Amino acid sequence: MERRHGKPIDIGQFKKPVLHNLLGHLDKIRGIVSYLASHETPIHQQSCHVCGSREAVPRVEIHQFTYVTCAECGLVYTSRRYSDEAIRRFYATNRYWSEVTYANRETCHYRRDQVAKPKVEFAERHLGNERGVWVDVGSGIGDLVSVVQERGWQGVGLELSATSVAFAKEVFGVNLEQTTLEEYLTTHPEWIGTIQVVSLIGVLEHVTDPMGLLATVQKILVPGGAALIQVPNANSLASMVQEVFPDNVFRHMSPIEHIMLFTEPALMRALELNGFEPIAWWFHGLDIYELLTNLVISHHDRMRDSALYHTLLATMNNLQQVIDDQELSDRIICLARKKITLPKT
Ligand SMILES: [Zn+2]
Incomplete structure (x- = not known):
């Protein structure tokens, strides 16, 4: 089974809008936290989203x-x-969220060619030559859908954010459906058992019923079809950094965004329970970026334009490779195949 480690990235370009105004960005996130706190009432999550256990150990408090x-x-x-x-x-x-993180004119083409495309290529290495329907759930600005369409797949993207749907149309000419997978299936039941690939890139950690979503994905795939899944990794250097600096969190262990983080065993468990078999893993992350941004937020005046700042930025890919090799990266990508026979329940 393939276990890939690392992926170089031009962080100065990719995270330009955030790096450019780190303290402002953190303020925006704190603003969203307090907006939600005053407009919505949280509910208690009594049991694990994956295995249903009610036994849990407190780990860290972030934004209440x-x-x-x-x-x-x-x-x-x-x-x-x-x-x-x-x-x-x-x-x-919430337009800010979508605009600064995804629907950004400065970074969208970099995101398409350097972030989405390598993931599609990673999956294609393990898939046959047949190009059927590829459904991308939670498409964001449609970067991955744009890539799969270009490579001969019949790419379909589902996305809830109106801002993102409009942006996808404008910059990539991609038509996304503004809906969820479950909703789409009510009007397109013919999808069941016919889809070749479903991608869930940064989706499972947002939804309140990830097991239900995986079960639906299993149901629409053809026998032997595959799911390409990316989730945040709780066992990562970024998590360790955030446990030391919980007040600075604006990504990864961000409770308004990620209501759960996985580990490789937890994701394995979720996949096995839903009739999937992992066939390839890829560990890469933004952990050194996380460390750097926390140093900047905590010691802004001394860090800004310091030799340390520029050296960390310049050597980031090499430092990150060490973390990725240890599988302590803050994201995990898994390609999993639909099993022909379901596990007995
Ligand atoms: Zn559990």
Whole structure:
């Protein structure tokens, strides 16, 4: 089984809008946290999203939410969370989030060619030559859909954010469906058992029922079809940095965004329970970027334009490779094949 480690990235270019105004960005995130706190009421998450265990150990408090570790499978999740409706309201209307992180004119083409395309190529190495339907769930600005269409797949993208859907059309000429997979299936039941690939890039950690979503993905895939999944890794250097600087968090262990983080065993468990078999893993992350941004936020005047800042930026890919080789990267990508026979329940 392939286990790939590392992926060079031009962080100065990719994270330009955020790096350019780090303190302002953190303020915006704190603003969203307090907006949600005053407009929505969180509900208690009584059990693990993956294995259902009610045993959990507190890990870290971030922006008034406690992340706990499931004693059974190792999933890390917030003990309180907003409802599906509240999350949907947030993504449907919050323009800042979509604009600064994804729908950004300065970074969108870099994102398409250097972030989305390598993931598609990674999956294609393990898939046959046949190019059927590829469904991308949570498409963002449609960068991955644009890549798969160009490579001969019949690419379909589902995305909730109106800002992102409009942006995808404008910059890549891609038509995304503004809906969820479950909703789309109510009008397109013919999808069941016919889809070749489903990608869930940065999706499972946002949804309140990741097991239900994986079960639906399993259902629409052809026998032997594959799911390409990217999730944040709780066992990462970025998590360790954030446990030391919990007040600075604006990504990764960000409770308004990620209500859970996986580990390789927790993701394995989720896949196996839903009739999937992993066939390839890829570990790469932004952990050194996370360390650098925390140093800048904590010691802004001394860090800004310091030799340390420029050296960390210049050597970031080499430093990150060491972390990726140790599988301590803050994201995990897994390609998993649909098993022909379902596990007995
Ligand atoms: Zn669990």
